[in-house]
Structures are given as C-alpha cells and as structure tokens.
Amino acid sequence: MADLVRPTDDGARRQAQRLFGTARHGALGVIDPASGAPQVSRVALRPDGADLLMLVSTLSRHWAALEARPDCSLLLGEPGPEGDPLAAPRLTLAARAAMAQKEALKSEWLAWHPKAALYYDFADFRLMRLEVSHGFLVGGFGRAFELSRADLENSKGPG
C-alpha cells in the first residue's frame, strides 16, 4: 500500500508486537530452487527476541529451498472465520534463515509447542533461527506501517 503507509507510532508498534509476541505458526514464503517461483507453506514458530525460531524437517520442501537461498518472508496473524479477511491485522516480516541450537532450545520450544514433544528429537528435524530484518504491518483496511527490527524487539516492554 505504497500510498497508504503511515508514520510508525506506538499504536502500530504495540499491534505488531502483539502479533509477533504470540506467534505459534505462520506462512513461510521461500523461492523454489527448481522453478524460481515463490512457494508458501505453514511452519511452526516461536518468537525469540526480534527473531523467530522455526522447527523444520529436512524432508520438507521449504528446507530444501532455504538451503539453496536463506531469504524468506513470514506472514503472521489470522483473520478468523468471520468478517472481512482484509480488515484483520497481519504482519509481514523479511528474514534470513540460519541454524539454531536445537538441543539448547528444546525446553523453550516445548513450552510453546507441547505437542512437538512427540517428534522434536527426530533426526530429520532441525531448529532454525529466522533473523528478522524489517516488517510491514497492515493494521486493518488501509492502515499500513513499516517496522524496523527495533520496533519488534520491544515486545517485552511495558507497551
């Protein structure tokens, strides 16, 4: 919404931090190395400072895509079944995927995703860190804001 971007204010930061700080899953966009086309899939997430952690199987298509090119995008926030899906807030993040310490972060992950205890230790699962560079909040119809990494990092603040 090039013409509709407003100056980022505390209300926008709080809305973005709420979407970010409660994220349990999101839509991950990668580039399919075979076709060069975008590819979106659902991934399990948890926030960690201004980054996101992601548990991913090496058998997944997005794993192969991120190995070829670690640039990715995340969409957070869900509209729910009722109302206009364009009226509900959502947050698009630009990020880069890197490996995270799977063993060291196990208890943090399972506190957020208890059911993942069933497969967290499977050999094909890796924990990745999605290093967020910036974001774009659509807070509702026609209300768009650009966000820096610092805008997200305050998510533990008093807000």
Added chain:
Amino acid sequence: MADLVRPTDDGARRQAQRLFGTARHGALGVIDPASGAPQVSRVALRPDGADLLMLVSTLSRHWAALEARPDCSLLLGEPGPEGDPLAAPRLTLAARAAMAQKEALKSEWLAWHPKAALYYDFADFRLMRLEVSHGFLVGGFGRAFELSRADLENSKGPG
C-alpha cells in the same frame, strides 16, 4: 516432504477440495521486484472452478510484484488457535496471476465477501484470476500429496 509424499487418492482429493472450495482468504507469496526475495501477504479469495479470484488494490505491494512477475503461490487452510499447527491440513498452490473481469464478476465476489461492497468499486481495486497449475496438500503430520489442477476441478462433484 520429499520422502513422505503418498500416492494421491480420493481422500486426499476430497480434503484438498474442501480447503479449496471454501477459501475466503489465503497467504499469497510473490517475489519482491526490488530485492528478489519472497514476500507473503494476506489476500481475499474466492474459488472459481480450478482457479481462484483475488480482489487487490493497485496500491498494494503484491500488486506491484505481480505486475513484474505473475508467478505466485497460495497457502490455504488455517490451524485454529488450539493444538499443533503442523497437524492441521493445508494446501499450497502454484499459480499465475492474470486480469479478470471485475464488473462481470461483481455479484459472485460480493456473494462470497459481502463486506467488500464498501470498496469493490474503488478505482484502485482490480479483480485478478490466479490460474492454478498444481498443488501440494499436507493433510496432517507427515501426510503429503501432490495434486493436479484436475484434482481440484472436481470440487463441485459428488465427492
């Protein structure tokens, strides 16, 4: 899930058709023309045969991206607030965006999205047709299926 893809059967087709045939919104993946990186945003949708219709503002970032490159990806299906987000079914579609007949399809769109009556006629809105080429269903944990366009086109069939 390269090693987990199963032969496509009627159960997988029905599950994909249910996600496809009820789609009101989805996560659209495009390639940002400035950075070449993927970019995911929420869009309003309605199914139309094996295609999806999408109402989009020319002020949006994904509009500019699709003008530069019409290849895109859609993620349909939502996990809901409870349970393991990786256990809930979802459908990834590969598509190509083309213009649709906005005036001719107005009543179809508004039947699916009544609240869009507020802005459907705005000059900056366009109706696009996302021509689906193929899909990938994750029907639950470790249950993945490849789908052709024909697998989706049966969505009005007896199933």
